[in-house]
Amino acid sequence: GEDVEQSLFLSVREGDSSVINCTYTDSSSTYLYWYKQEPGAGLQLLTYIFSNMDMKQDQRLTVLLNKKDKHLSLRIADTQTGDSAIYFCADLPNSGYALNFGKGTSLLVTP
């Protein structure tokens, strides 16, 4: 299947901005999503972006999409210790049902 790739780890200090990057290969992807997973829990939807947009902002979250390079990023402003979790990037192919996830980026926020 098509690949979604993310860097595995990111460590930032509390109050700094975090940027989590993702690349995907399926040019038919219609929507791209960011989910957050805390230890032992399910996935919490953070935000999504339609493939014909290049930016979306939602409170502390900013999503940037470069469709030409198939590159997606999630910026978290003023990162807090409660933001420590695994962040998954996922794309939704044109078929419209099976989300295709990356392996997740583990974000550690230190005081």
Add this chain to the structure above:
Amino acid sequence: DTGVSQDPRHKITKRGQNVTFRCDPISEHNRLYWYRQTLGQGPEFLTYFQNEAQLEKSRLLSDRFSAERPKGSFSTLEIQRTEQGDSAMYLCASSLASDSQETQYFGPGTRLLVL
């Protein structure tokens, strides 16, 4: 709206036993999905339903896996003759098919350990 719920949250079983997991979607959602997540990986799609119809099942991992959604509301995922490699988190999600972005909302998952 209580979100997607799954039961049980944890299951320990012996190799060779059958297990069944239940998922209750968000009440107005007509699509329901099952995913599997192994350690260090992202979720992997297994199957999905629109109402009671199972529209995709070719990605179920083997013929030991089956899913039902008999009345178009809750769903069950059954694994027969469990193997140690079945140990994973099983996640359910639901969405509203008329929702333009098809946002899938996930439940807390059922963590399966096969001894």
